[in-house]
Amino acid sequence: MERPRLRRLAPYLLLLPGLGWLLLFYVYPAVQMFVVSLWTGNITEGYQMTWNWGIYQQGVSTYWPFIVRSAEYGGLATILAFALGYPLAYTIAFKGGAYKNVLLFLVIAPFFTSFLLRTLxxxxxxxxxxxxxxxxxxxxLLSEDFRLLATPAAVVAGITYNFLPFMTLPLYVALEKVDVRLLEAARDLYAGPWRPGGTIVGAAVGAVIVALVSLILEVNPLVPAVIGGVLGAVVGTFLISEAFVRVTLPLSLPGVFAGSLLTFIPAVGDFINAELLGNPQSQMIGNVIQARFLKITDYPMASALSFILMAAIIVGVLVYARVLGTEELTGGST
Amino acid sequence: MATAARAAVAHRPSSFARLGGSIEHWILPIYTLGVTAYLILPVAVMILFSFNDPTGRSNLVFKKFSIDAWLDPLGRIGLAGAVENSLIVAFGATIIATALGTLIALSLVRYDFRGRAATNLLIFLPMSTPEVVLGASLLTLFISTTKLPFIPEGLLYPLSIRTIFIAHVMFNISYVVVTVKARLQGFPRHLEEAAMDLGATEWVTFWKVTFPLILPGVVAAGLLAFSLSIDDYVITALTSGQTETFPLYIYGAQQRGIPVQVNVIGTIIFMTAVLLVGLTTLWQRRQASKDFAQARTA
Known part of the structure; x- marks a missing residue:
């Protein structure tokens, strides 16, 4: 082969082994999973391909509560991780000073510990x-029979905890890139405290988050929402400046986008937290899939549910990417 | 007039502004302390309970300080085998995934070719698929396909340490590509061109110029792959069959009560990771200052 030809082939030769592995062990299994979902039979008598499309309708109607619960827990954990992670990432990026590296280390330290051991x-x-x-x-202060373990609260808290670093790190990366001179310029141009906007937005956000949490945990949301609203109002009044709203926040949106995806995707498919910290009424779709595969060996139904989860997430991600519009995620920027 | 008024206000701040000032000053540091404590608490509990001497089977209540478990960290039936399997899979999958992923990253950053958008998508998809789906789809492949071209029979079924290895390489490739690519961005291409101008062949240029420059990125990717691999439970559970790894051992033991040795090994893994990350950071910093010094003398 002559050199120019080889040169044209070079990128493909570099890609071949890795992409081959992904095609064979990511794409092909996904297709195979779809095929298996249309089988009928059981593990002892064997399976036949029967093009049983009805299984999708059956799966959705039978396991609808699990699907809804997964979306609720995953969504709530993402919102909570954002509420916890944004101020943290902001502090590390702008006020970290000499402690910046120590704080970053503390954020990723949980990664060095086994996921199962952390949850345990x-x-x-x-x-x-x-x-x-x-x-x-x-x-x-609490009655003797009050418990957190084996409640939805523990499951959501566990998921939030386990995926908080996934939210915080992209936020930090985005905030770190914000040019401080832009903020100085904003202040020179009379950007001051953001009032009464900060108070109103702070109160609203605080009240809504707390109300959502109480609703999913099946607590009466009224009193918690008022408390959340007041706290949010105080924080909003004193901490949200005009420069933040007009400069920092918009510039950090790519981090918000990446962080929320990196949190929501593993959160919605997680079953470890529900299994170790929850109860039978707080099981998620991941628990069903895992049990159908490993305990009940109902392969067609397990495959169908798994396929639904995958398709729902991919469609959701593409829509979300279109709405928030960023190409960075799929590497389009290179 | 207006300036004088403003100066007067600035001189004697109202109690409202003073309250605001102290909130502004204190709330973020206190908050950050709280959240980092929340992040570290479970790690601290894991380490603390590795020094426990529990009365019953379950290691859930701290009874008495003891270093017994540390003196015999593998002293439980099945634990040594599980740790060994985890290490074999993690080392093997890290080497293969890092090699394959680095090649993909090189191709994506250095060449303009048809199909790169599709390649980027294929790299991104495994990271945006929940682990349970990745494991489940591999399991359906392993149980339903007896023969594939190029693949020797008996590799995919029955499930074994080989199928775990296949799965781990698969989910690690994308993370390696992303990590190495980040390092390759802003890569000083003129150094390669200079080497070639001075008569180096492409092969020599790669090993003498390109590889040393991307090595820190490759090492970081390898560390990431290793830590993902050694900790994976979900995908491993679905692709392991009878083989047990360390996370599978923990999961199995958790119903009967976790032995203290599990906390010891968890702590050892934690310490090793901290040490390795610390060392690589130092090494990269030295490397960076060396580059800087060379650039200055050049």
Whole structure:
């Protein structure tokens, strides 16, 4: 082969082994999963291809509560991770100073610990007489039969915890890139505190987040929402400046986009938190898929549910990408 | 007039402004302390409970300080085998995935070719697929396909450490590509051109110029792949059959009660990761200052 020809082929030769692996063990299995979902039969008598399209309708109607619950828990965990992660990323990026690297290390430190062990640690922490509830109970602030473990609250808290670094790091990367001179320019141009906007937005955001949390945890949302609203108003009044609203926030949107996807996708498919910290009424779609594959060996239904989850997420991501409009995610920028 | 009024206000701040000032000053540091404590708490609990001497089977309540488990970290039936399997899979999958992913990253950054958008999409998709779906689809492949071209029979079925390895390479490739690509952006292409101008062949240029420059990115990608691989439970559970890895051991033990040794090994993995990341950071910093010094003398 002559050199120019080789040169034209070079990129494809470099791609071949890796992409071959992905085609064979990512794309092909996804197709195969779709095929298996249309089978009928069972593990002892074998399976036949029967083009059983009805399984999709059956799957959705039978497991609808699990699908809704997964979306709720995943969405709530994403919102909470955002609410927790944004101020954290902001502080590290703008006020970190000498502690910047230490703080970043603390954010990623959980990654160095086994996912299962971290979740099991929460089991210890949230136990009925554990680190958190024990002292509150002996002080008489909580009744003896109050529990966090084996509740939806524990599941959402666990998911939020486990994926918080996925939210915080992209936010940090985006905020770190914000040019401080732009903020100085904004202040020179009389950008001051953002009032009464900050108060109103702070109150509204605080109230809505807390109300959502209480609704999903099946607590009466009224009192918590008022408390959340007041707290949000205080924070909004003093911390949200005009420069933040007009400069920092818009510039950090790519981080918001990447962070929310990186949190929501694993959160919605997670089943470890629901299994270790939840109860039978807080199981998610991942629990169903895993049990159908490994315990009940109902391969067609498990494949159908898994395919639905994959398709829903890919469609959701593409729509979300179109709305928030960023090409960075798929590497379009290179 | 207006300036004087403003100066007067600035001179004697109202109690409202003072309250605002102290909130502004204190709230973010206090908040950051709280959230980082929340992030670290479970890690601290894991380490603390590795020094526990529990009375029963479950290691859920701290009874007594003890270093027994540290003196015999593998002293449980099946634990040594599980850790060994985890290490074999993690090392193997890291080497293969890092090699394949680095080649893809090189191709994507250095060449303009037809199909790169499709390639980018194919790299992105596995990262945006939930783990349970990745594992499930591989499982359906393994149980339903007996023969594939190029693939020796018995590799995909029955499930074994080989199928775990296949799965781990698959989910690691994308992360390697993204990490190496980030490092290749802003790559000083003129250095390669200079080497070729001075008569180096492409092969020599790659090993003498390109590779040393991308090495930090490749090492970072390898560390990431290793930590993802050694910690994976979900995909491994669906592709392992009878083979047990460390996370599968934890999961299996969690119903009967986790032995203290699991916390010991978890702590060792944590410490090793911290140490490795610390060392690479130092090394990269030294590398960077060396580059800088060379650039200055040049």
């Amino acid at each position: 640690s929460w089991k210890i922490i949230l136990a009925d007489n554990g680190l958190v509830l024990g002292p509150l109970k002996s002080a008489g």
